[in-house]
Amino acid sequence: MHSKFVTTGRLLATLSLAAVTACGPSDLVGEKTIGKLNTGMRLEEVGKIIGNGPLKANSPADSMRLFQGYRRQVFLASGNQLLVVWYRDTPGDIEQEIVRDRETPIVFSADTVIAKGWSEFDEAAQKNGLPNPYRTMERLDSISKSQLKQPGG
Numbered sequence: 001m002h003s004k005f006v007t008t009g010r011l012l013a014t015l016s017l018a019a020v021t022a023c024g025p026s027d028l029v030g031e032k033t034i035g036k037l038n039t040g041m042r043l044e045e046v047g048k049i050i051g052n053g054p055l056k057a058n059s060p061a062d063s064m065r066l067f068q069g070y071r072r073q074v075f076l077a078s079g080n081q082l083l084v085v086w087y088r089d090t091p092g093d094i095e096q097e098i099v100r101d102r103e104t105p106i107v108f109s110a111d112t113v114i115a116k117g118w119s120e121f122d123e124a125a126q127k128n129g130l131p132n133p134y135r136t137m138e139r140l141d142s143i144s145k146s147q148l149k150q151p152g153g
Contacts, residue, residue: 077129
């Protein structure tokens with residue numbers, strides 16, 4: 001009877017951990033701040049909520065790559081101009097790669113939020129033809145792994 005209880009407890013703990021992991025680590029970056037954002041908000045409103053970010057321009061040209069201290073990327077996709085602001089809590093360098101456990105995307109179309117967080121970003125990126133740094137890394141990792149396989153193995 002005792003071993004059945006322990007096994008059930010372990011199963012519940014494993015399922016709880018899996019549920020937390022499935023949410024994705026980067027949706028937690030800035031959760032309190034990002035949680036205040038809603039689809040349809042204007043860039044100016046979002047700027048007031050997220051405040052100033054931790055990144056600094058390394059050169060005057062880099063200032064074009066920032067929005068209030070957060071990395072920004074502008075894309076022209078399907079005839080629309082889309083802006084992605086990468087929210088982060090930690091200091092760093094604008095040259096660092098974008099990773100899920102450090103940055104959370106906020107996507108704008110026509111100066112209006114259309115997606116926030118990685119779960120919404122995945123869908124928005126696919127729908128609007130945006131590059132997705134997380135999916136690109138997964139793809140590159142799978143290509144790399146397949147090239148490491150030995151013939152006949």
